[in-house]
Amino acid sequence: xxxxxxxxxxxxxxxxxxxGAWMLRRSWSLKAGxxxxxxxxxxxxxxxxxxPAWVSGEARGPFIALTLLPLAAFTVIASGYTLRPAKAxxxxxxxxxxxxxxxxxxxxRTALRWSLAGPIGMVAAMxxxxxxxxxxxxxxxxxxxxxxxxxxxxxxxxxxxxxxxxRILRAAAxxxxxxxxxxxxxxxxxxx
Numbered sequence: 001x002x003x004x005x006x007x008x009x010x011x012x013x014x015x016x017x018x019x020g021a022w023m024l025r026r027s028w029s030l031k032a033g034x035x036x037x038x039x040x041x042x043x044x045x046x047x048x049x050x051x052p053a054w055v056s057g058e059a060r061g062p063f064i065a066l067t068l069l070p071l072a073a074f075t076v077i078a079s080g081y082t083l084r085p086a087k088a089x090x091x092x093x094x095x096x097x098x099x100x101x102x103x104x105x106x107x108x109r110t111a112l113r114w115s116l117a118g119p120i121g122m123v124a125a126m127x128x129x130x131x132x133x134x135x136x137x138x139x140x141x142x143x144x145x146x147x148x149x150x151x152x153x154x155x156x157x158x159x160x161x162x163x164x165x166x167r168i169l170r171a172a173a174x175x176x177x178x179x180x181x182x183x184x185x186x187x188x189x190x191x192x
Contacts, residue, residue, distance in 0.1 A: 124182065
């Protein structure tokens, strides 16, 4: 397929996907008579994905279509964008993020928050990773790799949550329960 033919096929794909996405959007906005618009839009989107396989090849055609489909949908969505004026009663905040909750500072809260963000969060994350490696289907190497990748992600989530949450005892209960449940589930099954 030449470059001009490929560009022509891409224009047709983009046009069909745009019309299909517009029909779906119209069906969602109607009160009655949605089915014909919905089915026509879905069929047009399906054809926009499938027919390029015959024109551009089995791999290249659907790949190009699936790449252009979100662009067409975004174009339809962006075409309905309206800028509304701000309401009179609102005032602008000083920053983008809300202010953290005012916490009473005490030694035991600081120590508990530090231990939850550090070692207890790490143990809970390891429980999740090991439990995944034990229970998930698939090859052993894949399970170990994904389980190992879960640990830092879960640990980071635990850190962010415990440092942001005002109710420290709730965080302690959830992280302790997660660690017990994760390691308990791993011990029940065992690594085979």
